[in-house]
Amino acid sequence: MEAQRGTIALVLVVAYGAACLAVGLWALRRTRTPRDFFMAGRSLGVVVSSVAIFSTTLSGFGFVGGPGLVYRMGLSSVWLVLTAVTGYVLTFVLLAKRLRLLAEARDPVSLPDAVAARYGSETSRLWTALAILLGVLGYLATQILAMATVLRDVLADVPAIGEVGLVACVVVSCAVLAFYCVTGGIVASVYTDVFQGAIMVVAAVLVFLSAQASVDGGFTGMSLTLLADDPESIGPWGSLGMLACLSWYFRFLLGTSGPQGERHAGEAAVHRGLGRQ
Amino acid sequence: MRLSLVLLGLVVAAALLLLAAVFVVPATEQVVVHPDHPTLLRGADGAARIAPVALLGAAFGLVQIGFFGACFALGMRRRGSLGPVARPLWIGLALYAGVFLALLAAYRVFLDDPARLLLGFPLPTAVMLYALWPVPLWFLWLYLRHFDEQVLAPEDVERVRRIAREVAAEEGRE
Numbered sequence: 001m002e003a004q005r006g007t008i009a010l011v012l013v014v015a016y017g018a019a020c021l022a023v024g025l026w027a028l029r030r031t032r033t034p035r036d037f038f039m040a041g042r043s044l045g046v047v048v049s050s051v052a053i054f055s056t057t058l059s060g061f062g063f064v065g066g067p068g069l070v071y072r073m074g075l076s077s078v079w080l081v082l083t084a085v086t087g088y089v090l091t092f093v094l095l096a097k098r099l100r101l102l103a104e105a106r107d108p109v110s111l112p113d114a115v116a117a118r119y120g121s122e123t124s125r126l127w128t129a130l131a132i133l134l135g136v137l138g139y140l141a142t143q144i145l146a147m148a149t150v151l152r153d154v155l156a157d158v159p160a161i162g163e164v165g166l167v168a169c170v171v172v173s174c175a176v177l178a179f180y181c182v183t184g185g186i187v188a189s190v191y192t193d194v195f196q197g198a199i200m201v202v203a204a205v206l207v208f209l210s211a212q213a214s215v216d217g218g219f220t221g222m223s224l225t226l227l228a229d230d231p232e233s234i235g236p237w238g239s240l241g242m243l244a245c246l247s248w249y250f251r252f253l254l255g256t257s258g259p260q261g262e263r264h265a266g267e268a269a270v271h272r273g274l275g276r277q
Numbered sequence: 278m279r280l281s282l283v284l285l286g287l288v289v290a291a292a293l294l295l296l297a298a299v300f301v302v303p304a305t306e307q308v309v310v311h312p313d314h315p316t317l318l319r320g321a322d323g324a325a326r327i328a329p330v331a332l333l334g335a336a337f338g339l340v341q342i343g344f345f346g347a348c349f350a351l352g353m354r355r356r357g358s359l360g361p362v363a364r365p366l367w368i369g370l371a372l373y374a375g376v377f378l379a380l381l382a383a384y385r386v387f388l389d390d391p392a393r394l395l396l397g398f399p400l401p402t403a404v405m406l407y408a409l410w411p412v413p414l415w416f417l418w419l420y421l422r423h424f425d426e427q428v429l430a431p432e433d434v435e436r437v438r439r440i441a442r443e444v445a446a447e448e449g450r451e
Contacts, residue, residue, distance in 0.1 A: 073308075073318050075402060082405070085413035086345055089420060093352030097429050104434060105441045219397030227399065230311070231391040232320020236380060236401040239308050239318035241326055242334040243298050250291065250341055 006157030013154050016199070017176050023192050027184025037185030038109045044190060052190045055197030057084070057256075060146025061139075063200055074230075076238025079245040080252050087256025147173040280351055287344040294337045298330065324388045331381070338377050346370040349416055355427045362423050369415040376412055380404045 031037050044052075058066075062080075069077035099114060106117035111132065116125035148169035155164045180188040212218045215225075226234040237245050311317035320326075327334075346366065353362045383401035386393065395403035420428070 072316060074320065075405075078405070082410050085410075085417055089413060089416050090345065090348050090352075092420060093349055093428070097352070100429060101433065101437045104437045105444075107441075220394060223394055223398055223402075224392070227391050230319045231387075231399075232323045233318075234399055234402060235320070235323060235387055235391070236384060236405045237320070237323075237327075239320040241308070241320070241330070243330050243337065246334055246337050246341065247295065247298075250337075253341065253345065 006154070006159070009154045010158045010161070013151060017172075019195060020176050020180050020192050023195065024180030024183040024188045027180070027188035027191060030187050031183075031185050035109065036187065039186060048190060048194055051197040052193035053088075055193045055200055058197075058200055060143040063203075064146035064150060065142070073240050074226075074233030074238035075236060076240035076245050076248070078238070079248045083249055083252040083256060087253050090253065091256055144170055144173050144177065147177075280347060280354070284344070284347045284351065287340055287347055290340045291337065291344065294333060294340060298333055298337075323384075327384070327388070335378070335381055338381075339374055342370060342373050342377060345373075345416075349419075353420070353423065353427050360423075360427060362419060362427055365415075365419055369412070369419065372415065373409075373412050376404065376408045380409055 066077065066080075069080075098118075102108065102114050102118060106114070108114040108117055112125040112128040115128040116122060118124075148166055151169040151173060152164055152166055155161045155169070180192055184191075215221045217224065223234055230239070233239050308318045309321055311319050346369075350359055350362075350366060353359060353366070359366065380401055383404045387399050387401045391399055393400050396407060397403075398406060425431070
C-alpha cells in the first residue's frame, strides 16, 4: 500500500481535475445568458453559497500555504484564522444589506455595476474593475501556485513520471481552471468551490486525526516537544510576537470584507443566500 | 456621541498605536532562524521581547475590539437605535475584552511556567484557541437573531422593489 501511495495520490488528483472539467461542462448546459454566466441566474441556495464562501476563504492560500506558515512561525499564523468569524460578521453587517437592496433596485450584474449604480459614476465602475483585476492577479497567482505545487509533489512521488517542472504544472493547473471558468461561468466556479469545500472538510478531519495519532501523547506530546525546543512557537504570539499577531488580526478583520478573489462567492451570497427572504 | 465619531476615534487610535509601535518602541520583536532547520523561525526570549510592547499591544487589542463593536453597532442600527441589540452587544464586547485580557494574564503565567498545559496546549494558547476564537460567535448569533427586525425587514425589500418599479415605469422600461 505504501509503495503505491504516489500512484494513488496521482489517481485522486486526476479524478479531481476530471471532476472540475465535468462541472464546467455541466455548468455550460445551465448557462444560457450573460446573467446566468455572471450571477447563476440568482439561483444559488444558502448552503451552496455558504460552502462556496468557506472553500474560497480557505482556498489554496489557507489549505496549502497555511500549514507551511504554522510550521515556519508557529502560532502566529493562527491569528489569521481567528478573524474568520469577526471578519465575516463585519462583512455581513456592513455590506450585505446595502448590496442586497442595491441588487433589488438597480439589478447589477457585477460589483463594478453595483458601485457605478450606487455613485452614478462610470469612472467609479472603471476604478472598481481595475481594483478587482489587480486584486485577482495576486490572489489567482497564489491559488495556481498552490495547485501547481501540490501537482508537482504528487507527480514526483510516482516513479513512472518522476520530476516535472513547476512551470509545466502551472500550465496544467491554469488549463483546468480556465476551462471550467470560461465554459461554466459563476455556476462552474461556485460548484467546483462546493466540491473542493467538501474535499477540504474530509481531508482536514483525516489530517487532524492522523497527526494526533502519529505523535505519542497527541497534542500534549506535540506541545511538550515544541516547548522543549522553543516555547514561544507554541505560545499565543508564536515566533513573530505580539504586535505582529495583532496587526495581522486587524488587517484580516478589515480585509475579509474586501478580498477581490472572493467576489464571486460574495456576489452569489449577497444576491441569493444572504438577502432573499 | 455620534457613532461615526467613535469609529473615527478608534481608527485614529489604532493608527497612532501602530505608529508608536514602528517609531517609538525599539525593534524588540526580533525573530531568529532555527539553528537546525533554516526554514523555521524561533521566537527568542518571550519575556524580553514582550516587556516593551505589552501595554501597547494590550491597548491595540482593546481598540480593535472596540472598533469591531462600533462597526457592528453601525450595521445593526435601525433608525438610529440599536433597540434590543444594545445590551447583548455590550455584554459580548465585555466578554471579548475580558477573554483578551485573560489571554494576556495567562501569557504572564506562561513566561514563568511554560509547561502548564490545558487541553493539550500551554495555558495562554488554550485561552486563545478555546475561548478567544469562539467568542465572536456571540455576535454572529446576534446578527442572525435580529436580522429581520434590525437589519433587513421584509418591508424594506418590498419598499425598494416598489421604488424600483416606479422608477422603471417613469423611465419607460416597463
